[in-house]
Amino acid sequence: MSCHIQGQDRSQVTLFPEALDDFVTEDNPIRVIDAFVDQLDLHSLGFLRTKAKSTGRPGYHPATLLKLYIYGYLNRIQSSRRLEREAHRNVELMWLMERLTPDFKTIADFRKDNGKGIKNACRTFIELCRSMNMFSEAVVAIDGSKFKAVNSKQNNYTPQKVRAHIERFEKHIEQYIAQLDQADAADFHREDEVTVAQKISWMQQRISELRIIEDQVNRHPEKQVSTTDTDSRLLKTKGMTRQVCYNVQSAVDTKHHLIVAHEVTNTNDRGQLTHVARLAQSALANDEITVIADKGYYSRQDIKAAQDTGVTALVPKGDTSGSEKNGFFNKSLFRYEQERDLYTCPAGQELQYRFESLEKGQALKVYFNGAACRDCSIRAKCTRSKKEPRKIRRWVHEDEMEDMERRLQAAPDTMLIRKRTVEHPFGTIKAWMGSTHFLTRRFKNVSTEMGLHVLAYNLKRMLSIMGTENLLRALKE
CATH class of the missing domain: 3.30.420 (Nucleotidyltransferase; domain 5)
Incomplete structure (x- = not known):
């Protein structure tokens, strides 16, 4: 009689083998995480609490929490609460963390307090890759x-946006006041007048708050304020x-x-x-x-x-020039001759170097040919001016840009x-x-979060390029 594959009895003494290491194969990527973190000098990288205090309750070693975060970001588990749950039920994490189960606050505080160390750990991994000759082409x-x-769009303010909000609330207040005036003129008092008065009071308070934000926006060098995440x-x-x-x-x-x-x-x-x-x-x-x-x-x-x-x-x-759209010859149509240091215009006339000027902090060489421009039959396609000739300005280091092109x-x-x-x-x-x-x-915190993403990404790339066993061998050399 055929039957399905049968599992083990849950009432047996133990479901796990005696050694947790038996659950983690030799080519499991978490062995690379373990080897990489173990060979780091966490103290010199800037991680806090690498040395335990002689008094007080013992804390978790930063290596343990760094391994947890690298594993989490490598497996799309970034939040501290989810990492806490995984530490209780994930067999790989049980092996990696030696069955330690920190709470979410401890996990979150590690990321918040160790931005410098995480950034340096990310840099150290690139140094290891460099030592493996991964960047030979440079x-x-x-x-x-x-x-x-x-920060949401709603909590980001510009001068136009905050002014529009203030005007909208002022308009609503005028409408509500007009409703109250009509009710008073008709000597008709409704129960919802109290509600209307409360709405007016709330909107006046909101306008006061918006005026404070408006002042902050106008004083901000970028004319923009985000109220939830001020750096965004x-x-x-x-x-x-x-x-x-x-x-x-x-x-x-x-x-x-x-x-x-x-x-x-x-x-x-x-x-x-x-x-x-x-x-x-x-x-x-x-x-x-x-x-x-x-x-x-x-x-x-x-x-x-x-x-x-x-x-x-x-x-x-x-090409950011608007000349062509406006019906004029674009500067690209003027051909530069480096040996003679002059431009040839679309009409075949030569524009000689005349003088150097400083515009917006840039040293520019100015080229023009007044006589040729005055009698040119296609002058209308070159300049609007009836007196001044078409002038071509060339940056003094423009030759480097042309070499790049x-x-x-x-x-x-x-x-x-x-x-x-x-x-x-x-x-x-x-x-x-x-x-x-x-x-x-x-x-500070967003940079730390991005550093963990980058470290996890680079680790995954190296696993794909070299394989687990080769990368492990390289890390242990």
Whole structure:
């Protein structure tokens, strides 16, 4: 007679074998977590309470809680309460934590208090990867991605938004007062007049609160205030929508897709190239790296500053000029001759260098040909001015930007490489997070949370690249 597979009797003395280690196979990734944390010098990395006090109730060693968090972020379990539950029922965690079961407050406080140590642990893992010769090509792609903050749109205020709220409440108060006046004129008193008066009182109180917020917004350098998470900002996301979020910058190795450096910001991408490139240089212990970024990072001064540090930058230039839309010749139609230091205009006339000027902190060389421009038959397509000739301004370091453009033209797949490199980690981490926001607030805590995401991501990538046994062997060498 056939039957189904039968389980063990729950009333037996023990369901587990005598050794918990029997439940964890030799190729289980948690052995890598255990080996990695055990070889860290947690005290020098900045973790607190690495040395137990001689008095008082004993606490948990930071290594235990770090292992718990790495396991949690590697398995999409980020909240302290869920980690507490898993420690009681998850056999892998029982093995990893030697059957210790800290409460959620202890778990949450560890993440809050050890931001420096977690950040350094993330950096140490990249150093281990570097020692394994994972970054031999020294090419990284840089990009930023918006991650939702705890702060909702409703609790973010701009001058226009707070003024609109105040005007709306003032209009409602006027309407309610008019209703009361009508009731008094008709000598008709209703029971709900008390309710109306209470509503008016509440709205007046709300207006007072909004005026305080309005003052804060107007005094804020960015003219924006978030009341729940004060470091978060309303930023443009994909599809030109706006969301209260953080912009996480990352530098990703093009060969193995490892995140070599990252930083949490609350600004847009422009102006971030040099800073993130320096973080990547430090992580790779190599100044002569190649950095790829999209046109959102194009800033001539920023690119120049990055290249002065030894970076080879590859950033396409976006055409932000409105000349073509307005029916005028775009600057790109004026051909520059480096040997003669002049421009040739669409009419075939030569525009000579005349003088140098300083505009918005930039040293610019100015080119024009007054005589040729005055008698030009297509002048109307070149300038609106009836007296002044068309002037072309050239940055004194423009030759470096042109060299970069030539490097990009010689490598047409550069932007494709950037896309498939740097967008992969962001997509993976957001999938792990789910359709949600950061669990913490403020730069310090959000940076710690992101550091755990990056450490878990890099660990998973290395497991995929090397396999558990090889990575374990490398960590123990």
